[in-house]
Amino acid sequence: MIIAVTSTPSTTDLTADVSSWWDNPATRDWLIDKPVSIAVTILVALIGHWLLRKLINRAVARGVKSPMAPPKLIKPPFSRAQDTPPEIPEEARIMRRSREKRRQSRIRTLGAVGRSAAAIFVWTWAVLAVLTTLGVNVAPLIASAGVAGVALGFGAQSLVKDFLSGIFMLVEDQYGVGDTIDVGEGIIGEVEDISLRVTTLRDIDGTLWYIRNGEILRVGNLSGDFSIVRVQIPVGLSNDTEKAWSVIETSLREAVRQPEVRDYVLGDPEVKGITDFQPDYLSFRVVIKTLPGYQAKIQRHVYARIMADMQREGVTTPYPNGIGGLRTGFHDGKSTDGA
Numbered sequence: 319m320i321i322a323v324t325s326t327p328s329t330t331d332l333t334a335d336v337s338s339w340w341d342n343p344a345t346r347d348w349l350i351d352k353p354v355s356i357a358v359t360i361l362v363a364l365i366g367h368w369l370l371r372k373l374i375n376r377a378v379a380r381g382v383k384s385p386m387a388p389p390k391l392i393k394p395p396f397s398r399a400q401d402t403p404p405e406i407p408e409e410a411r412i413m414r415r416s417r418e419k420r421r422q423s424r425i426r427t428l429g430a431v432g433r434s435a436a437a438i439f440v441w442t443w444a445v446l447a448v449l450t451t452l453g454v455n456v457a458p459l460i461a462s463a464g465v466a467g468v469a470l471g472f473g474a475q476s477l478v479k480d481f482l483s484g485i486f487m488l489v490e491d492q493y494g495v496g497d498t499i500d501v502g503e504g505i506i507g508e509v510e511d512i513s514l515r516v517t518t519l520r521d522i523d524g525t526l527w528y529i530r531n532g533e534i535l536r537v538g539n540l541s542g543d544f545s546i547v548r549v550q551i552p553v554g555l556s557n558d559t560e561k562a563w564s565v566i567e568t569s570l571r572e573a574v575r576q577p578e579v580r581d582y583v584l585g586d587p588e589v590k591g592i593t594d595f596q597p598d599y600l601s602f603r604v605v606i607k608t609l610p611g612y613q614a615k616i617q618r619h620v621y622a623r624i625m626a627d628m629q630r631e632g633v634t635t636p637y638p639n640g641i642g643g644l645r646t647g648f649h650d651g652k653s654t655d656g657a
Contacts, residue, residue, distance in 0.1 A: 355451045363444035370436040378429035382422045423495040427512055428488055477515070479532035484514035487531060493539045498611055500538035501529055541610035544584055547617050549604040550594070551624060554634045559600070562633045563589065566602055569627035573620045574606065582612040599636030 446456050493499050493509055499519065500506045507521035517529050553562045567589045574583045587606040594601035604624075608616050628635070 352451050356448050359444055359447045359451065363440050367437060367440045370440065371433055374429055374432045374436065378425055381425040419496060424488070424491055427495065431488065431514065476530070476532055480515045480530045483531035483534065484512075484517075487517075487534075488512070488514075492537060493541070497539055497541035499540060501534050502536060505529070506540070540613075543610070545608050545610045545613050547604075547606040547608055547613045547620070549606070549617060549620055549624075551602040551604060551628075552599045552636050553602060553628075554599055554636045557633050559592070561631070562628075563591070563602065565627055565631045565633050566604065566624055569624045570604055570606075570620060572627075573623035574616075576619070576623075579612075579616050579619050582609045582616060584608060596636075 446460075449456050487493070493512075495509050495512055497509050498507065499509060501517075501519075505519075505521065505527055507519035507525075507527060509517060509519045510526070511518040515531060517531055517534065518526065519529070520526050551566055553559075570587050570589060574580060574587050584607040587604060590603040590605055592600050593603040604620065606616060606620065625635075
């Protein structure tokens, strides 16, 4: 009779196997070195991202709160040191308040772009570092990314163009949120949002336009340092030109002193004189320097005030088929000279 005897591993053999497995460099590499290295990489990325965001936010806050130098409207021919700083003109103070909002908006927009760029940079580095720690050769990935980037650049040229145009627009401060701009093709409106790809503006009818930055070939900013209001006042030929000029000038100066518009007017308005001469009327041009964005408000106010003063002083406007507001020799459509 044969009895089979099976041997079981002893405790000593198990301990030796575990020790041998633990002493294997590959085991320590995968269980200790690489996890610790990955954890350190992620921790550094988190700290770096937090630090960069904090620095950018602090820079944005400092830029927003820092005072802006007043615009130099009139530069003296000879400057010399003074014991006391010169008094800032009222016109410069008004313009400074107008430009401050736009400057703050631009700083906040640049801060948002900077935070996005910092996040992309930090976490791209973190992913590449983790892959390198895991033994993945990132050189082919980087090369493939370069090739893919070139292919994407050729296949999405308009997208790249939009981003580049948006970057240059922000750097050059062409316009900002709150500005009224003209992008051509009759599209004029107030900028509501800006990104690196799209500019969003709302026109006077309330239509919201989404315009790719790369499609903006030229832009007119109506919200610069100041704006000019040009008003044409037609006067019938039957009026005394000197009297009409005096009435318009007096009315204009009184109009811009009214409380509802005086805070938006820069300097003194000016009557340029007669700029158009037609068979049945002549036209006076009025020029007013204003804060940006208030042209229409001041134009409506001035038109109403000048028209009321002209009617009170007897200065007539042109009539479609005559030389004045009331044709000479006619009354109620009937001739008064016996014709």
